[in-house]
Every structure is written in structure tokens, then in C-alpha cells.
Amino acid sequence: MAADVLLEIEDLRTHFLLDDGVVPAVDGVDLRVHRGETLAIVGESGCGKSVMARSILRLVDPPGQIMGGRITLHRDDGPVELVGADPRLLRRIRWQDIAMVFQEPMASLSLVHTIGSQIVEAVRLHENVGKAVARRRAIDMLDRVGIPMPQRRVDSYPFELSGGMRQRAMIAMALSCRPALLIADEPTTALDVTTQAQILELLADLQDEFGMAIMMITHDLGVAAQVADRMAVMYLGRVVEYGPAEQVLGAPRHPYTRALLRSMPRLGRASRTRLTAISGMVPPPYARPDGCTFHPRCDSVLAGRCETVTPHRLPLGDREVACLLYEQEENS
Numbered sequence: 001m002a003a004d005v006l007l008e009i010e011d012l013r014t015h016f017l018l019d020d021g022v023v024p025a026v027d028g029v030d031l032r033v034h035r036g037e038t039l040a041i042v043g044e045s046g047c048g049k050s051v052m053a054r055s056i057l058r059l060v061d062p063p064g065q066i067m068g069g070r071i072t073l074h075r076d077d078g079p080v081e082l083v084g085a086d087p088r089l090l091r092r093i094r095w096q097d098i099a100m101v102f103q104e105p106m107a108s109l110s111l112v113h114t115i116g117s118q119i120v121e122a123v124r125l126h127e128n129v130g131k132a133v134a135r136r137r138a139i140d141m142l143d144r145v146g147i148p149m150p151q152r153r154v155d156s157y158p159f160e161l162s163g164g165m166r167q168r169a170m171i172a173m174a175l176s177c178r179p180a181l182l183i184a185d186e187p188t189t190a191l192d193v194t195t196q197a198q199i200l201e202l203l204a205d206l207q208d209e210f211g212m213a214i215m216m217i218t219h220d221l222g223v224a225a226q227v228a229d230r231m232a233v234m235y236l237g238r239v240v241e242y243g244p245a246e247q248v249l250g251a252p253r254h255p256y257t258r259a260l261l262r263s264m265p266r267l268g269r270a271s272r273t274r275l276t277a278i279s280g281m282v283p284p285p286y287a288r289p290d291g292c293t294f295h296p297r298c299d300s301v302l303a304g305r306c307e308t309v310t311p312h313r314l315p316l317g318d319r320e321v322a323c324l325l326y327e328q329e330e331n332s
């Protein structure tokens with residue numbers, strides 16, 4: 001395995017065990033995040049992006065359950081296996097190695113504590129520093145993320161800030177322990193276009209400064225095109241295409257990626273279109289089609305094969321694609 005891999009996910013399966021049946025939200029995800037890079041995760045609503053991301057730090061609540069797979073974090077002092085890890089180890093890894101930012105900051109910020117006290121607590125959980133030092137770090141981080149008058153805002157409660165400022169505060173908190181990986185789940189979807197652009201620029205600056213990797217989950221192929229080094233395209237709980245962003249966007253191989261790109265004619269401009277314009281619907285979660293799960297919507301379907309044979313992900317140059325079109329190419 002390449003030395004610069006920071007996080008490796010292999011055959012991750014996270015299912016929701018409901019009374020009416022099992023929802024295989026994440027059903028065999030394979031992914032790698034390299035040090036310092038931005039990996040964009042794209043795909044239609046419900047394809048398992050958030051459940052995959054939350055599985056990494058085991059933030060999926062019951063009835064969700066990790067059924068199998070491996071998630072390996074390659075720290076400087078050696079690899080750590082996260083599936084099955086002791087909760088105390090996961091708490092140490094959270095913030096310090098891997099931090100998360102969600103679409104709705106109110107869901108991750110405490111309403112009854114000031115922004116500053118939450119950052120101070122996160123810093124002191126991981127570093128042996130006094131309150132005054134941690135408070136100075138909090139003010140410095142609020143300043144870095146572009147919050148005006150940070151000496152005053154550090155004592156604000158989340159509800160006293162605007163949506164854009166709360167998102168910045170959330171990023172300040174996430175970065176206060178200098179994580180090696182930031183997982184950002186739709187961090188700008190709820191913001192206006194101008195604030196969205198500012199936040200993406202800010203993340204890029206902080207990434208350069210701290211050398212961290214970013215896993216950027218987004219509906220918006222325009223955002224992915226702007227920020228990503230690599231891309232993973234998810235459909236129904238699996239990654240169907242993975243590779244360098246310019247290749248995936250410039251010459252998509254999987255029929256699903258092609259359909260996604262066709263549904264976004266204004267790629268390159270800031271667009272807020274949700275990825276729902278592909279023919280047919282995402283099948284209901286309990287009823288996953290047999291064979292390739294995309295076959296009922298696919299315009300390149302191979303009759304008699306795609307309905308029954310599950311495609312494996314195959315290397316195609318720098319890329320990996322799970323589609324029988326290419327298995328045939330390889331076998332012929």
C-alpha cells in the first residue's frame with residue numbers, strides 16, 4: 001500500500017436493522033484518503049455518504065450497526081484499526097486525528113456553552129495545556145476562520161451567531177487540535193453562495209497551512225470540481241467509481257457517473273442543484289436490485305448479465321470502476 005495513505009476503508013458495511021427489514025445503507029465501501037489531499041464523495045441523496053462518514057468515528061446510532069469491514073488509520077506511530085476499537089481510543093482519535101464538520105452546526109455545537117468554552121474543552125481533552133493557553137488558541141482559531149472580533153465572539157453562544165459564522169466556529173473547533181483528517185459532510189449546503197465560496201476558500205487555506213486531508217461530502221459536482229484531488233462516486237452504499245478528480249469529471253467511465261454529470265450541465269459554476277435528475281428513481285432502501293444495483297436505471301445495461309452478476313471494482317488506469325462493461329473488456 002502507498003506510504004501516503006492516511007485512512008483506508010475496506011469492505012465497510014453499516015446496516016440499519018429495522019422491524020420492517022434491513023437497510024444496507026453502506027454495503028461494501030472501499031476507499032482510501034491520502035495525506036494532505038481532498039477526496040470528494042459524491043452521489044445522490046440516500047446513497048450512504050453520511051452513514052459511511054459517521055461510521056469512521058462510530059457515530060452511527062442504533063438501529064444502525066457496523067456489520068463488517070475494516071477502517072485503518074495510518075498514524076505516524078503505526079496503523080490503528082477503528083472498527084472494534086475501544087471507545088476510549090476513538091474519543092482520543094476524534095478531534096486530534098480526525099475531526100468532523102456537519103451541514104448543520106447546531107447539531108454538533110452545544111447550545112448551553114459558549115463557543116470558546118467548547119473549543120477550550122476540545123483542546124484540553126487532547127493536550128496537556130492550561131485554560132489560558134487553550135483560550136488563546138480558541139481566539140486565534142476564531143480569528144483564522146474569519147470571525148470578526150474574536151476576543152469578544154469567543155464568549156458568544158452558538159445562537160448569537162449567524163449561520164455562516166456558526167459554520168466558521170464549527171470549523172475553528174474542528175481544526176483546533178490540528179487533525180490529520182477533516183471530514184466535512186455538506187459543510188456549505190445550508191449557506192448562501194457567497195458564504196459557501198468563502199468557507200471553501202478558507203478550508204483550502206487551512207489545508208495548505210496545516211497539511212491536513214479533507215474528505216468533502218457533497219451533492220454539488222461544482223463544489224467537487226473546485227476542491228477535489230480525487231473523487232469517489234457512491235451509489236446505493238457502494239463506491240462505483242474512484243480516481244483522480246479531473247479524470248472522473250473529464251472522462252467518466254461508470255454509467256452512473258456519466259448520468260450524474262449529464263444531470264449537471266452547468267458544471268464549473270456554483271450550482272445548488274440536487275443530484276436527482278437521472279432517469280428513474282433511487283430504489284427504496286429495502287429493495288436493492290440484484291446484480292448491479294444500478295442496472296434498472298442504466299443506459300448501457302448488458303441484457304442477461306447486469307441483472308444477475310455483481311460487478312467487482314476493477315483498476316482502469318489510475319481509476320477503479322465497478323461495472324460489467326469493463327469486466328467484459330478485460331476478459332475478452
Ligand SMILES: Nc1ncnc2c1ncn2[C@@H]1O[C@H](COP(=O)(O)OP(=O)(O)OP(=O)(O)O)[C@@H](O)[C@H]1O
Binds near residue numbers: 016023025043044051
Ligand atoms: N436512522 C436511520 N434509520 C434507518 N435508515 C437510515 C437511518 N439513517 C440513514 N438511513 C438510511 O441509510 C441510507 C443512506 O443514508 P445517508 O444519510 O447516508 O445518505 P446520504 O448519501 O448522506 O444522503 P444525503 O445526500 O441526502 O445526505 C438511506 O437509505 C437512509 O434511508
Ligand SMILES: [Mg+2]
Binds near residue numbers: 049050051185
Ligand atoms: Mg448525507
